[in-house]
Amino acid sequence: MGPPTKPLSKSWNTYNREFKEKRKQRWEEKLVKKFKQRNVDRSVEECGVINQTLRMGKSPVSTISIAVPGSIIDNAQSPELRTYLAGQIARAACIYKVDEIIVFNDKGDVPVNEDNITRKDNTLGEEGIACLQLARILQYLECPQYLRKYFFPLHKDLQYAGVLNPLDAPHHLRQQDVSLFREGVVTNKPIKSGKGSQINVGLFNHVHVDKVLTPGLRVTVKISLEQENTKKLSGIVVSPNMPRSETGVYWGYAVRLARNITEIFTKCPYVGGYDLSIGTSDKGSSIDDIFPSKLNYNHALIVFGGLSGLEAAIEQDPNLNINDPTLLFNEYLNTCPGQGSKTIRTEEAILVSLAELRKKLAPKYCPLKNLQFRKTSSSFHN
Known part of the structure; x- marks a missing residue:
């Protein structure tokens, strides 16, 4: 017999593959252990959350919607600032657990052939450029990071998405996070x-x-x-x-477009519509006159005006023939009485108003059968 043959040395690719497989196996074992630990009292905890919520009179399916005019990003000085402004609105909506954001056109009907005013989108149709861009950025931020490459191809509206602050919402889960x-x-x-x-x-x-x-x-x-x-x-x-x-955990917001203020109400996705509508303006009554937890609702809507205010947006709506904006809403409020600045920007008004209304709103129990599906497809993602 000849001398024993020397075993062939493993290549770098073989070592690398084995290392990755072992690391993956360790991660899976760790994940299984986490699942078992967190599953012990999960059912009891979830029931406790729901029961406690109902005892407090706050149903986990009551919703808050906000309506913002797309024209507000036209007031930004550069494309980067337009993107960042949209990100501020998304952050405010996430912080205060807003379920729906309506982007409406407050400029009235615009001729289709006018340059740089309208743009045709395969999904959204013909809308103002500002409304389309704001809606797209809001949806981009709401989408979990690992899904964005599937729903958001390269687009001019998302050119400066790098300046956006992440929402870090509960449904933006990382790979190692455990969630039901x-x-x-x-x-x-x-x-x-x-x-x-x-x-x-x-x-x-x-x-x-x-x-x-x-x-x-x-x-x-x-x-x-x-x-x-x-x-x-x-x-x-x-x-x-x-x-x-089931758990009371906030799960993001939906985005829809409205061609005018009328469509905000007529295309409401909830059965029975909004049972509480609030308009915001410095010409409204003081929010200090509203007692805490006085505004009861199942589906609340808060409408914000643009640079010229809600009054101008109502005048531009061809379907409305009213001079008094208080006739359109259940409440017409000044959410920052005694303001120091002559004007409050819309992105600032959203934060101020949601902070003030948080103490005034009192959600009622809303049966699940009255709640429509919030997201059933990638509606604006094309």
């Missing part, structure tokens, strides 16, 4: 016919659901935390309102 619910996108990964779909929810492995869904659709997935095999996760597709209704 996750936002995801339906993949086109091949699977047996009729055997469901694979959902990318920002984890190492996709989640399997039993429903056959259209690839590219944004969905909310409920993932059971009792699963031991993290390589083959399974879940169910649920309403995007379920995370908040």
Whole structure:
């Protein structure tokens, strides 16, 4: 017999692959351990949150909507500042748990052939450039980071997205975060016919659901935390309102466009419409005259004016023939009486108003059957 052959040395790629597999295995074991630890008292905690919320008279499905004019970003001096201003609105909405942002046109009907005024979008149709840009940036910020590449291709409106501060909302989960619910996108990964779909929810492995869904659709997935095999996760597709209704956790906002103030009310997504509407203006009555928790609501709407105020926006609406704006709203309030500056910018008014109204609003119990789905597709993401 000859001398024993020397074993071949492993290549760098082999070592690298083995290292990655071991690291992934350790992470999966750690994740399973976390799942088991957090699952012990989860059901009790969730029931406690809901019961405590209902005892306080605050239903987890009561909603707050704000309406802002798209023209406010025209007042910015540069494209970077336009983007940053939109980010300020998104941050304020997230901080105060706003469920819906309506971007409306307060300039009236604009001729389609007028340069630099209107633009045609495949999904949104013909709208003012400012309204389209504001709506797109708001949706971009609301979308979890790991999903943005699927819904937001390169676009001029998002050219300066790097200046935006992250929302860091509860549904913006990182890979190592443990959560009962996750936002995801339906993949086109091949699977047996009729055997469901694979959902990318920002984890190492996709989640399997039993429903056959259209690839590219944004969905909310409920993932059971009792699963031991993290390589083959399974879940169910649920309403995007379920995370908040079950656990009380804020789950982002929806964005829609309105061609005028009338459409803010007529295209309300909630059954029965807004039962509390509030207009904000320095010509309104003082908010100090409202007692705490006096404004009861299921679905509240707060409307803000642009550079010329709400009065000018009402005049530009061809469907409205009123001179007194107080006739349009349940309350017409000055949320910052005795202001030092002659004017308050809209992005400042949103923060001031939501802070003041937080003490005045008292949400009522709202049955789940009266709540429409908030996000069922990637409506403005194209």
